[in-house]
Amino acid sequence: xxxxxxxxxxxxxxxxxxxxxxxxxxxxxxxxxxxxxxxxxxxxxxxxxxxxxxxxxxxxxxxxxxxxxxxxxxxxxxxxxxxxxxxxxxxxxxxxxxxxxxxxxxxxxxxxxxx
Amino acid sequence: xxxxxxxxxxxxxxxxxxxxxxxxxxxxxxxxxxxxxxxxxxxxxxxxxxxxxxxxxxxxxxxxxxxxxxxxxxxxxxxxxxxxxxxx
Amino acid sequence: xxxxxxxxxxxxxxxxxxxxxxxxxxxxxxxxxxxxxxxxxxxxxxxxxxxxxxxxxxxxxxxxxxxxxxxxxxxxxxxxxxxxxxxxxxxxxxxxxxxxxxxxxxxxxxxxxxxxxxxxxxxxxxxxxxxxxxxxxxxxxxxxxxxxxxxxxxxxxxxxxxxxxxxxxxxxx
Numbered sequence: 001x002x003x004x005x006x007x008x009x010x011x012x013x014x015x016x017x018x019x020x021x022x023x024x025x026x027x028x029x030x031x032x033x034x035x036x037x038x039x040x041x042x043x044x045x046x047x048x049x050x051x052x053x054x055x056x057x058x059x060x061x062x063x064x065x066x067x068x069x070x071x072x073x074x075x076x077x078x079x080x081x082x083x084x085x086x087x088x089x090x091x092x093x094x095x096x097x098x099x100x101x102x103x104x105x106x107x108x109x110x111x112x113x114x115x
Numbered sequence: 116x117x118x119x120x121x122x123x124x125x126x127x128x129x130x131x132x133x134x135x136x137x138x139x140x141x142x143x144x145x146x147x148x149x150x151x152x153x154x155x156x157x158x159x160x161x162x163x164x165x166x167x168x169x170x171x172x173x174x175x176x177x178x179x180x181x182x183x184x185x186x187x188x189x190x191x192x193x194x195x196x197x198x199x200x201x202x203x
Numbered sequence: 204x205x206x207x208x209x210x211x212x213x214x215x216x217x218x219x220x221x222x223x224x225x226x227x228x229x230x231x232x233x234x235x236x237x238x239x240x241x242x243x244x245x246x247x248x249x250x251x252x253x254x255x256x257x258x259x260x261x262x263x264x265x266x267x268x269x270x271x272x273x274x275x276x277x278x279x280x281x282x283x284x285x286x287x288x289x290x291x292x293x294x295x296x297x298x299x300x301x302x303x304x305x306x307x308x309x310x311x312x313x314x315x316x317x318x319x320x321x322x323x324x325x326x327x328x329x330x331x332x333x334x335x336x337x338x339x340x341x342x343x344x345x346x347x348x349x350x351x352x353x354x355x356x357x358x359x360x361x362x363x364x365x366x367x368x369x370x371x372x373x374x375x376x
Contacts, residue, residue, distance in 0.1 A: 012122050012163070016129075019156060021289035023129045026136050026152060028296045032145055033330075035136070037349045038292055039152050040327040045285040050126070050159045057119070057166055066228040070174040071162060073225065074181060078155060081185045083324035085151065088192030090330050090347065093144035096195040100301065105351045108305035109332060112345075 004060055008053045015049025022046060031100035036090055043082045051075035123163040130156040147191050154184030207247070211254040216246035255313065266374055273370040280326055280366060288327035291349075302351040303332060306360035308342045309368065315375040316342060322367050329363055 018041055025038020051071055058068040094109065133156075136149040158177040165173035219242035227234055261267065291298060310316055320331040323346060332345040346363060353359045 009118055012119075015159070016122055016125055018285060018289060019126060019129050019159075021292040022152065023132050025288070025292040025296060026133060026149060028292075029299070030296065031301070032142055033347055034296075034299055034301055034349060035145060036148050037328055037330060037347070038288065038296075039148050040325065040330070041285055041288050041292070042152050043155050044281055044325055044327065047155060047159060048281075050122075050162065054162050054166055062166070062169075067166070067171065067174065069225045069228065070171075070178065074158060074162060074174070074178055077178065078158070078181050078185075079325070080321075081182075082155075083321040085185045085188035085192065086324050087320070087331055088189045088196070089144055089147055089151075090192075091332050092192035092195030093142065094332060095197075096142075096144075098142050098144060105300055105302040106354050107303050109303045109345045112305070112335075 001060075004056070008056050011049050011053035011056070013049075015046045015051075015053065018042065018044075018049065019046035031102070032093060032098050033090065033100060036086065036093075040086065043078060043086075047075060047078045119163050119167040123160045123167065126156050126160040126163070130160065143191065143195065147188055151184055151188045154180060158184075207251045210257070210259065211250040212246050214259065215250040215253050216242055219245050269370070269373040273374060276366055276370045277322060277325075284326040284328050288349075298350075300350050301347065302354075303345055303347050304351065304354065304356065304359050305343050305345055306356050306363065308344055308360075310342070310372060310375070312375060315371055318375075319364065319368060319371050320344060322371070323364055 022038055022040075022042030025041060026035050029035045029038050051074060054071045055068055055075075058064060058071055130153045133149045133153045137146055137153070140146045140149060158181045161173045161177040161180070165171065165177070220238060223238035223242055224235075227238070261270075308316065308319065310319060316334060320334060323329050323331050323344070328349045330347045332347055335343050335345070337343070348359070348363065351359075353362060
């Protein structure tokens with residue numbers, strides 16, 4: 001049982017480390033689109049790590065199927081719906097006129113739609 | 116089982132760290148991304164706190180909170196795109 | 204607007220009812236009856252938005268096996284991209300070189316294209332901005348890439364989505 005505890009703690013710690021990386025990225029990246037890219041780090045492996053750890057804990061220590069299923073539902077929900085929101089906010093920001101300070105290396109979207 | 120509480124507090128602190136971008140962010144999209152991330156982190160912290168304290172109600176609140184956060188991100192993105200809430 | 208078809212309603216109803224049972228997790232007769240009524244109403248209302256094609260397309264062993272294999276391919280790509288992105292974030296957010304690039308896509312069908320676009324968005328470092336089609340029916344993605352390593356469309360497409368596209372083609376064809 002101690003080994004299982006160590007595995008659970010490691011999974012949650014990995015999730016927390018990636019959440020920390022996403023937080024640093026959101027606060028320090030230089031332009032809007034790079035901040036969005038960094039925020040994806042939190043919502044993928046951060047959520048997966050925390051939910052896997054919580055799932056193992058709910059199965060082996062609490063022995064409660066309802067809790068385990070709700071944890072799985074939260075993980076799947078965030079993973080499957082989040083890219084739709086990311087895509088919508090990114091396209092909205094671009095069409096609204098947000099551009100990075102530094103010129104981008106290649107910009108096909110502006111070439112095809114902006115002129 | 117104190118380590119679950121420690122991780123929950125850590126995730127909550129990370130969520131609070133997003134207030135910097137939420138207040139300063141120059142555009143609406145920045146603020147929305149920071150708010151969305153805060154929402155997801157608070158859902159994760161709620162899952163861990165529910166396992167620590169043994170109260171199942173926090174899991175339901177976490178599900179609803181994750182759903183609503185993503186829906187309002189989509190609404191604001193569509194509003195910035197076309198200037199209205201829905202497609203013509 | 205599309206008409207509501209019976210198999211689509213049936214599939215949506217089964218999905219909603221399974222979700223209800225999973226969330227409540229109690230098997231008294233009252234709960235089951237209430238769940239049936241609510242999920243039937245939800246299915247009647249939303250089936251025409253939810254399912255456009257054949258409803259029971261997925262119930263074949265080969266497709267389910269390909270889907271399970273795809274989950275593992277996707278997890279591998281996800282971990283690689285996440286470690287890369289975390290290195291950039293911890294290293295001071297300086298070594299980035301963003302750009303929007305247009306890459307061609309070889310998949311047919313709405314579901315396959317949406318699944319590939321969502322998978323690309325989920326991997327950190329790449330976000331799909333838009334899907335467009337030219338006159339010949341060839342689909343293109345506009346992808347924001349945080350570190351542009353190649354401006355040639357085919358080579359960039361192979362670097363961004365090579366494994367994912369092969370996995371998805373095995374599911375939907």
